[in-house]
Amino acid sequence: MTLKPRRTKVEPPKFNGKRPTINDVARLARVSKKTVSRIINKSPFVKEKTREHVDAIIKELGYRPDPMAQGLASKRSFLVGLIYDQPNPQYVIDMQQGILDVIRGSGFELLVHPCRRQAPDFLQNVRAFVERQKLAGVVLPPSVSEDDALIKILQEFDCPYVRIASVPLDEPEHSIVTHDAEGAQEAAEHLAELGHTRIAHVSGPDTFRSAHERRAGFVKGLKAHKLKLERELDVKAAYTFQSGLEAGRKLMELADPPTAIFCGNDEMAAGVCQAVREAGREIGKHVSVVGFDDSPLASRLWPALTSVLLPIRLMGRMASTRLLGDSLIGEPPPEEALGEVHPKLVVRGSTGPHRI
């Protein structure tokens, strides 16, 4: 309830009781409103001296352009859209936070638009959203980033976009690549090096490209150790806890159950852990489990989950930096200017050496 006392309210000098407009600035600066407009838009065709003079008045008045008016006139808003179909709350929050890290203070705002890609009106819905809001750009995490029809619509409306994908796309300037396969490969090798040979995989749904990538990287990692993914140890699930639980039960019921399980994400890994326990076996001892995402959940489980870390917040920063580019004030930190990230395995208690 008690907070530090705040600075006394800094009342910005108001004009005639209300917000100053571009007309007020123009009048006081004795220039046309068009010149003021040029200055707030950083047009290069303004004499240095004029700019300084007007900038001073702008600061004095505390003038800030009205986004609605700008939007109406220029047919482009200052809203960034985040369109997603993601079951994982932490992913969404981190992504939002990353985008906000970048746009904060730049005059842009974040509009969130969850959707269900499977819904029959998905495209109509997104089309209406994009068309009406005249978005400054949209960030597309998986799996919407993989929807070609959606991309077409965005192009049709000249709406800039950045796709976040697990593999390089044909338009690198509009994408952030996460190389999921590398992380999965690392996970497989980690388990193989612990001596496991009967290693199972619980994969995400077909509708996610990442599910394929993670599985493929995993298989590749196994192959590097002369192992392969047995058919009965290759289970499909849905990136949800419940589906992981069911997949885990199926694996535990096998005549010769696996001693290690790599899961396509942490939610499913949590479900698998529960199934392992139900079967009376101990995580990290009888059965090693690895997740993917390194969500907070991973460290809250017991034993804590070994998982593949994806720097989602950084990805959000990268995506919005790409999107807005020069519209932003100042140079972005170098790491944000990149277009790729690499997953990293975080080893915790849920994986341990194979016991005979």
Added chain:
Amino acid sequence: MTLKPRRTKVEPPKFNGKRPTINDVARLARVSKKTVSRIINKSPFVKEKTREHVDAIIKELGYRPDPMAQGLASKRSFLVGLIYDQPNPQYVIDMQQGILDVIRGSGFELLVHPCRRQAPDFLQNVRAFVERQKLAGVVLPPSVSEDDALIKILQEFDCPYVRIASVPLDEPEHSIVTHDAEGAQEAAEHLAELGHTRIAHVSGPDTFRSAHERRAGFVKGLKAHKLKLERELDVKAAYTFQSGLEAGRKLMELADPPTAIFCGNDEMAAGVCQAVREAGREIGKHVSVVGFDDSPLASRLWPALTSVLLPIRLMGRMASTRLLGDSLIGEPPPEEALGEVHPKLVVRGSTGPHRI
């Protein structure tokens, strides 16, 4: 990758290659644009026949008013703000989802605005946000809902708001009450009825009213069973996993540690569970643990966490229903029209009878 085939694109009849405007509608309907404006704003001063005629043209053209233009002219946008300072991702996601449940399809959109209430520029920041965007309304979950200075700013800009609070406020028409104390009381009684007498509490930070309420309700529940909260069993934490872990360790180091622990939220409960395990004791057997929120985390832990359920998504629906009221199409479901919710204890494996 494979999705059900979608309906073929329903191309809305466009006007001259671009979106139809109010002028197009007016011209085709042979009325003034003002009359069209009246119709889209559901003004009662329009003859039934005129309305039908114009509505037909609107539908035929697929006309939708431009939110920017409406915003500029009416000085009010169609954006709903969610201003929050919440460490719990699941809370935020659920709240967002609840709001979106209601506004979807009504032309409103959701703008997210996380902030740190402790930051020196907190008020300036929110003020700028509200002033510039001319929000249709804002939803204020705890703890920002408890900030009187913030409320004043919103009133100053005539920005409608709904506060979500753990106790009734002095403006019931602008608030959703969650009665946290009831849930905490229920948790205390549950533990007492299991035979526990040395019951600890790990509370949230002072900056959250809910932390007080939950503690107070808990104490009340104890009192009903002639128990009281010992000073050494009353630990303050910060609603985070890490702080819960530290609080749990402190409790486990006591000469006479508690046999049951009620935590102000699930994150802290997860930390406490970990501390209990570190101390070599078993959850639900040697030490019972109860959380608050019933977040997904609760059911993913092992044993699953007994927790107090708060219907956050419903709260989000209620809040936005209140906010937008008549601007929404159709009647809201009765449950959403209410202004109160009541927490409910969900018993799982983390609590069990006291053993001597």
Added chain:
DNA sequence: GCTTTCCTTGACACCGGTGTCAGGACGCGC
């Protein structure tokens, strides 16, 4: 010195709606 060219600025229409207010149509009482 005069013309040409480039740079800088402003006038004005326009973006797509809403607010104000005046005026026409209509029904009613006398």
Added chain:
DNA sequence: GCGCGTCCTGACACCGGTGTCAAGGAAAGC
């Protein structure tokens, strides 16, 4: 038939910016 109130509609200015284009002034070329 006239006056009056009610109901409905449209003309027009306006919201606060941006796009277009032409003009003014300075610098460069002859």
